[in-house]
Amino acid sequence: MxxxxxxxxxxxxxxxxxxxxxLDEVNLTIEQGECVAVMGPxxxxxxxxxxxxxxxxxxxxxxxxxxxxxxxxxGMNQRxxxxxDRIGFxxxxxxxxxxxxxxxxxxxxxxxxxxxTGKRNRQAWDMLExxxxxxxxxxxPSQLSGGQAQSVAIARALVNNPALIIADxxxxxxxxxxxxxxxxxxxEIHKTGNTVIFVTHNPELTRYATRVVYMQxxxxxxxxxxxxxxxxxxxxxxxxxxxxxxxxxxxxxxxxIMPVLDKRAEAEKAKKSxxxxxxxxxxxxxxx
Amino acid sequence: MLGVIIGVMAVTLxxxxxxxxxxxxxxxxxxxxxxxxxxxxxxxxxxxxxxxGLSSASSSLLTASDLSTVENxxxxxxxxxxATASGSATGDHTIKSPYIVxxxxxxxxxxxxxxxxxxxxxxxxxxxxxxxARIAQKLFNDDTPLGQxxxxxxxxFIVTGVYDYFNAPPFSIEANFDNAIFMPYSAAQQASDxxxxxxxxxxxxxxxxxGSHVISSVRSALIASHGGADDVTVSSAxxxxxxxxxxxxxxxLLVGGAAxxxxxxxxxxxxxxxxxxxxxxxxxxxxxxxxxxxxRQILSQFIAEAFVLSAFGAVVGVALAAGAVGxxxxxxxxQAVLVWQAxxxxxxxxTVVGVFFGAMPALKAAxxxxxxxxxxx
Numbered sequence: 001m002x003x004x005x006x007x008x009x010x011x012x013x014x015x016x017x018x019x020x021x022x023l024d025e026v027n028l029t030i031e032q033g034e035c036v037a038v039m040g041p042x043x044x045x046x047x048x049x050x051x052x053x054x055x056x057x058x059x060x061x062x063x064x065x066x067x068x069x070x071x072x073x074x075g076m077n078q079r080x081x082x083x084x085d086r087i088g089f090x091x092x093x094x095x096x097x098x099x100x101x102x103x104x105x106x107x108x109x110x111x112x113x114x115x116x117t118g119k120r121n122r123q124a125w126d127m128l129e130x131x132x133x134x135x136x137x138x139x140x141p142s143q144l145s146g147g148q149a150q151s152v153a154i155a156r157a158l159v160n161n162p163a164l165i166i167a168d169x170x171x172x173x174x175x176x177x178x179x180x181x182x183x184x185x186x187x188e189i190h191k192t193g194n195t196v197i198f199v200t201h202n203p204e205l206t207r208y209a210t211r212v213v214y215m216q217x218x219x220x221x222x223x224x225x226x227x228x229x230x231x232x233x234x235x236x237x238x239x240x241x242x243x244x245x246x247x248x249x250x251x252x253x254x255x256x257i258m259p260v261l262d263k264r265a266e267a268e269k270a271k272k273s274x275x276x277x278x279x280x281x282x283x284x285x286x287x288x
Numbered sequence: 289m290l291g292v293i294i295g296v297m298a299v300t301l302x303x304x305x306x307x308x309x310x311x312x313x314x315x316x317x318x319x320x321x322x323x324x325x326x327x328x329x330x331x332x333x334x335x336x337x338x339x340x341g342l343s344s345a346s347s348s349l350l351t352a353s354d355l356s357t358v359e360n361x362x363x364x365x366x367x368x369x370x371a372t373a374s375g376s377a378t379g380d381h382t383i384k385s386p387y388i389v390x391x392x393x394x395x396x397x398x399x400x401x402x403x404x405x406x407x408x409x410x411x412x413x414x415x416x417x418x419x420x421a422r423i424a425q426k427l428f429n430d431d432t433p434l435g436q437x438x439x440x441x442x443x444x445f446i447v448t449g450v451y452d453y454f455n456a457p458p459f460s461i462e463a464n465f466d467n468a469i470f471m472p473y474s475a476a477q478q479a480s481d482x483x484x485x486x487x488x489x490x491x492x493x494x495x496x497x498x499g500s501h502v503i504s505s506v507r508s509a510l511i512a513s514h515g516g517a518d519d520v521t522v523s524s525a526x527x528x529x530x531x532x533x534x535x536x537x538x539x540x541l542l543v544g545g546a547a548x549x550x551x552x553x554x555x556x557x558x559x560x561x562x563x564x565x566x567x568x569x570x571x572x573x574x575x576x577x578x579x580x581x582x583x584r585q586i587l588s589q590f591i592a593e594a595f596v597l598s599a600f601g602a603v604v605g606v607a608l609a610a611g612a613v614g615x616x617x618x619x620x621x622x623q624a625v626l627v628w629q630a631x632x633x634x635x636x637x638x639t640v641v642g643v644f645f646g647a648m649p650a651l652k653a654a655x656x657x658x659x660x661x662x663x664x665x
Contacts, residue, residue: 056578056659076655077582083658084580095575095662112581156579 001068003164003195004030004053009062011048011074011218022048024218025062032163035190035228036197037206038137039235040215046199047168049098050213053197054089054166055079067163084109089158090167090198094149096141102128102152103137109160127155131185147178154185165189171205183208187228289601291561295554296605296638297612303630304613306543306622314536324398325503327358327489327510328521349485350520352477354510358491361509363502365494366394369486373476377469379427379441379447386423388440389468390476390484398490401465405432406449409472418449418470438469441479445471482584500524547630551637558638559645562594566649573653574661586654587647594646595639602635602642609634 011023023045026040030036038046038120051057052064055071064072071082083089096105106124128134131151141149150170157165167186171179187208190196198209206212212232214222226232329350344561350369359367377383393411409416417438419427424447428436454465477484493502508521514520564592573586581589610631613624653661 051659054578056662057657077584080577080580082583089578091662095571095578097572097575107581108576108581110581112576112585160580176344 001030003034003067004028005063005065006053007063009052009059009064011045011052011057012060021218023052023059026218026220028213028220030195030197033182033190033193034211035187035196035209036195036211036213037209037232037235038197038199038213038215039201039203040208040221044215045218046215047260048218050166050168050197050199053164054087055083056089080112084112085160086162086164088162090150090153090157090165090170092133092169092172094141094146094153094173096149096152096156098141100204101138101140102133102144102155105141105152106156106159108156113160124155124159127159128152130158131155140162146174147181150178150182151185152176154182154189158189163195165194165196167196167250169199169201171202179205203231206232206235289561289597291554291557292598292601292638292642293605293608295557296602296634297609298554299547299550299634300606300609300627300630301474301612301624303543303547303634304609305616305622305624305629306539307627308544308613308625308629310536310539311625312623313539314448318533324524325364325491325493325506326523327354327491327506328523329487330519330521349487350489351486352473352484354520355486355489357509357513358489358506361491361502361506363493363505365492367489367491368392368394368398369473370488370490371473371476371484373471373480373484373485375441375479377427379433379436380429380489381427383423383426387464387468388476389465389470389534391470392472392473395470396490398492399465401454402452403449404452406434406447408470409448413448414472414475415443416443416448416472417445419447419453420451420464420466420468420470421453422466422501423469424450440469440471443475443479445475466473472601551634555637558598558641561597562642562645563649566646566653568592570653570661570664574656574658574664577654577658583651583654587651590650591643591647594643598639598642598646599635602638605638606631606635 006026006028008025008027009023010021010025010108013020013022026045026049028049038049040046048057052059053066055074057065059072062072063070066082066086071079074082080244096102097108100108103121103124106127107120110120110123116197121238125134128137131154133148133151136144136148136152139148141152144152154170157167165186170182170186174182183205186196186198190208198205200206206226207229209226209232210228211223211225212235213220214234222234225233327350339370345529349371352369355367355369358364368391373388373390374385375388377386377388381587393409393413396408406418408418415442419433424433427433427438430436430448432450433447434450436447438447473484473486491506503522503524510520510522511518553599576586609628613626616622616624
């Protein structure tokens with residue numbers, strides 16, 4: 001029995017002429033223990049798919065069964081309980097509550113489970129130690145770096161020991177070093193037997209996945225198994241779609257013009273210095 | 289929080305100041321005792337003569353025998369005649385036509401006013417007078433003319449007391465007691481050959497309230513002594529106090545209206561604060577739902593928070609209002625009073641409004657799909 005089974009799942013936004021299709025009859029089966037990377041250009045429906053799998057959103061049509069149970073038509077509170085007990089969600093924007101400490105943030109799912117304060121804190125503390133932030137338990141999110149904040153978010157997602165971890169661009173807001181840290185944590189979780197699904201734009205990160213799903217226009221365009229530690233073949237093929245310049249380079253286009261201006265300025269300088277050097281030479285010549 | 293504090297403080301303060309004002313005015317109007325009857329000549333309604341002060345005195349007046357009839361009616365504790373006499377009075381200066389009130393020693397029992405010096409004349413003092421504050425200044429150079437002589441119709445009277453300025457004229461415009469010389473009725477009667485007409489008799493009933501049975505027994509006793517002629521009007525102080533009661537009633541309406549307006553304004557303020565703060569936290573609600581909170585858990589959290597916030601704000605507001613009342617009493621002439629009803633009602637209403645408008649948007653947010661609430665920044 002598969003952990004996740006999506007059958008002809010569609011998600012539509014808007015009504016009438018303004019209807020837009022975010023997911024177009026997607027069929028997807030994910031087994032227990034897989035680590036799935038989901039790729040695709042923005043607007044291809046990756047996040048919508050994650051939200052539906054994570055029970056944060058409902059499909060417009062189609063059927064979704066999680067662990068053999070049909071969950072697409074469950075009531076709100078039952079879905080909340082599923083999210084609490086079975087699913088850990090990691091967001092691109094961390095989504096920590098700014099008024100709570102790291103420890104309290106991690107405690108949240110346990111709080112809603114009705115666990116006693118002492119037990120809750122102990123378990124949350126253990127989880128923070130596991131992600132390497134045992135010494136930052138009483139820091140507020142604003143006092144943490146991006147990588148640390150995402151680690152706290154991961155601890156929160158893991159604290160209930162859920163069967164399924166969903167990460168929607170977990171490294172989207174992080175630098176390379178922090179990205180690496182976060183991905184190492186996720187792969188460690190995967191190694192302990194959890195199922196992990198993550199969205200990424202970076203083909204390099206498919207090295208952590210056992211399967212790569214490529215989406216376009218709300219449908220799955222390509223689906224391949226890969227070995228751990230290798231970039232997916234299809235992912236490598238679409239690498240060119242990843243922009244080579246960063247946002248900073250594009251900024252006002254100034255950086256592109258600068259080198260040209262620099263060269264011109266240098267050339268001018270060289271001319272002037274030549275001109276000034278010529279004069280003394282000629283004087284010397286006169287002396288001679 | 290600040291909205292709640294200011295709202296509750298405003299409501300409480302408005303009510304306390306209004307109530308204080310009302311009590312101040314009631315004090316001024318109400319020193320005319322509640323258990324007092326008035327007897328006036330003529331059978332016309334008392335209302336008009338009270339308003340104009342022009343009693344039908346010209347037609348016929350009450351007599352000394354009427355006074356004793358009233359005094360001897362069962363249920364009447366004491367009776368006070370009010371009569372006016374003419375003739376110039378001479379102290380250090382002469383006043384041609386002073387306002388002379390001939391009455392008896394029971395006068396201060398019914399008209400409660402304070403003296404600046406001395407006291408009222410006794411029942412057997414036939415040679416004493418008491419002065420109103422203004423006429424005392426006009427007659428004498430001395431500030432406290434106690435023991436000074438006053439000549440009226442060739443008779444010499446000794447000043448035994450001087451009133452303070454009267455707080456309010458208790459009957460009418462006519463009776464400006466600040467300008468009055470109070471002298472014993474018996475002395476004035478002798479000086480005017482025993483025929484001094486009484487324009488009004490005030491009687492205090494022995495029961496605490498001027499019951500209608502006392503009124504009717506006084507009335508029937510007078511009619512009987514007049515040989516069956518229905519030519520007197522007997523009314524209770526409450527009747528002739530009608531105007532002041534109406535004033536107080538209007539004042540109560542004013543205070544109540546101001547309080548209701550303040551309550552509505554502060555309620556809207558609290559509502560606004562709660563609505564904004566919950567809407568701002570839409571994202572938080574989405575996240576809490578995403579990690580597994582049920583709607584009920586979200587709702588109970590927000591109700592608890594709104595309750596603590598509103599209740600704490602309300603208590604602080606009431607405390608600040610109480611402080612402000614104290615300051616007003618100490619440093620201004622506004623004698624605000626603490627009204628416990630307001631100090632209970634204002635925070636209760638504020639808390640109910642706060643909890644309701646804290647919980648309602650939270651419920652609305654909790655009913656959304658978590659991803660929708662999360663998108664809210």
